[in-house]
Amino acid sequence: MSLASALKTGDVTELPSRRDEDWRWTDLRGLVRVLPESAPKFDGQVAAGPFAGLADGEILFVNGRHVSTNGQGEVMALRFVAATDKTSQGASYALVVEPGASLTLLESHEGRAAGYVTDVALDIAVGEGASLTRIVLVDDDAEAVDVVTARVELGAGATFNQTVLTSGARRQRIETHVAHPGAHAQVRLDGIYLLNAQRHADQTTVVTHDGVDGVTSQLTKGMVADQARGVFQGRIIVQPGADQTDARMGHHALILSDKAEIDAKPELLIFADDVACAHGNTIGALDEEAVFYARQRGIPELEARAMLTEAFVGEVVERIEHDGARELAAAWVAKQLGREE
């Protein structure tokens, strides 16, 4: 059951539904009655992506097709552009970071059309002692259905840092699987979702620690307003023998309206001894005392709320190592909250 297989066969019964435990909060089967026709090859010009200027090179997919690869270097943009209204598309891409190498992947999912259905599958191998930072910016149309799945295989001593930034879609799932070999490998797995109107975003992660002495640090923060729905499913599995694992998972969210919803399921499945694992999950409203304090100083209510929300998710932005990406993430948050300077 997956969107990818439904797109291949054209059979909507292949879509994940509420009956699949891992998809119960992100029901595609109930939403998509008919799959839209498959997207045509796109002949037009594609405008620059959000990370233009930060990357040494660019790998571009449009309407599910690989269009071009330009340049190369330690910072690469990977773009998936949906360019045609009411069509469907699937793409897959495999990436290898050679042992000892270092790569910053600035990945964008750009909805430049309306009401599309898109599936992207990434296969990523990070070699021994190599380092990958993956920044994922998902900018979908309000009526889009978007599933992005990444499977990340880490070598010994590898470092993998990820930050997902999303404003949601009609229905959206960003899923990341990390096979963690332990042995000094380090994972930072973060996300920010800022959702309004009827948008939906699901961040699902599965990290499997297979060896000793691996570190996973996970922090996702989000805000839902209006009738939006945020979903966080985080699972960390510590296999037998993966001793000295250090795994921390935090999910913290703000609900700014009665009709908005957050569904969160943090799970630690620990089958090893001598591990340090912890998770925290909080869902709440903004501190009204702080809102009043800001208003007393002359800041209008909406601006005060936006400022406090920006500060709330700012903790995740601060964890981004790459300067340019961090600044871009901060600007993205400000823009989502209507706080452009």
Next chain:
Amino acid sequence: MLSINNLHARVEDKPILKGVTLEVPAGEVHAIMGPNGAGKSTLSYVLSGRGGYEVTEGTASLNGEDLLSLEPNERAAKGVFLSFQYPLEIPGVPALTFIRTAVNAQRRARGEDEIAAPAFLKLAKEKAASLKIDFEMLKRGLNVGFSGGEKKRMEIFQMAMLSPKFLILDETDSGLDIDALKIVSEGVNALRSPDRGMLVITHYQRLLDYIKPDRVHVLAAGRIVASGGPELALQLEAEGYDKYVGAAA
């Protein structure tokens, strides 16, 4: 300047202010003293527009303009500043960012241009120095991890940056050491001017040695039960509130 007339307010159906009448003319400093729970902070919150208070009777206006119908930020833009008894911590928002946002919001509300970044920084450096605030502190989350006294100093810093028309100081002296009390008082006195008014809430006469009031009022059980000159504060210090608590009940 500030006119409060027969103000009644309740919290969760519990009447707290029971007919406060008070006039603070421009250029004057009035002190309010009174026992714990008398309603002093409640009065400052009602004047600044905090939620949860229901005004059941009476009026409050600044220079003839009704305050009670305005949003808290609108009151601030009109020049009302409340130095909180317990200043809030705002994690993730550096003090400088917070204050610049406030300064610009007030300017916009008044139809003025926003302050340019260099001018803002220059002013902030100047005011911080005069209040002996380490400039580095202004780059940290506002009030986060600050001591009680540092928070109070930060309130006065914000006040200096916003240069409000009417100042309400709610126990600004509590938590201040002797040197800080002097520095903060100088900061407040620097704002004294013929077109500004101040309401200074305190439990201690000592603050009034530094910030000399024109009038002193006793608030007990939701009403002003006595008013006098600065000598009233000295008398309260000596005698306590016994006779007023009885009178108000």
